[in-house]
Amino acid sequence: MADKTLSAEERAGRAFPVSWDQFHRDCRALTWRLNEIGPFHAVVAITRGGLVPAAIVARELGVRVIDTICIASYDHTKQGELQVLKGISADTAQLGGGTGKGLLIVDDLVDTGKTGRMVREILPDAHFATVYAKPKGRPLVDTFITEVSQDTWIFFPWDTALSFAPPLRDGAA
Template sequence: MAQPPQKAFPVSWDQFHRDARALAWRLAAAGPFKAIVCITRGGLVPAAIVARELDVRLIETVCVASYHDYRNQGELTVLKGIAESVTGLGAEGEGVLVIDDLTDTGKTAQIVRNMLPKAHFAAIYAKPAGRPVIDTFVTEVSQDTWIYFPWDMGLVYQEPITAGARG
């Protein structure tokens, strides 16, 4: 089993919105895109922002469950595939943009890439193990970092980074 994440990377709503717009900025040159497929649940919010920025109206979801107990990635399960309205657009996903919030191990993206091999894959955040599976990302974090997304957090006290080192 992989080493559990040791570093925390909290992301505020403001930062996430800026990062999603930065992703759209990078993707503008890679388009135009006929449709967006967001990997749920994490890809829903960035897909909405990117769709607005790139003026894409056809948005579809693919539902893949991988984190069954929040911290540990388990067996990947496709809960909902991609609708024919998107898969029928182009040969093997050509002209389709696939969006997720994060590529961690790359396993989820690889499952979707098998469905749409010629689609353009993008994530806001990328870890080294997942980078080879995607085409565009904004911020790389180390493999031992856990990203706390704004929809996962409430307002609570944060320990200083060095507090854990004092023992």
């Protein structure tokens, strides 16, 4: 697949800005659901987006072993081929019996499902949880909190900055 550069307008087709407070509440809601499913031996964050929710979920579940699987699929403007930059450690793999049983994979979002499919191949028996899910990737996720349309671009709090918004009466959109 050729890289496609997205304009700001395309990325914001249906904008869904998420504040730190809202993201934290959504991560805690995810944890409430996961608490009924566990216990888990370890949390595996899909980087980079899964780092923040994995930390919150691990804290709330009392899980001390946190690992990462680093997969590059796109930056803020273009999507390309998947590349595993770092796999999970041998110690974490052993906790999951080599197939991921008893491991919890956490990511911020499942979008097209490409990353999710790759992680499922590596850890087929792990429980896969995301905070947000889009329709194309949703079948790959075991637990999620909020589904958004495929054309929605989620603006995560770590990707945005506070700025002045002019009043509507001054012509603001």
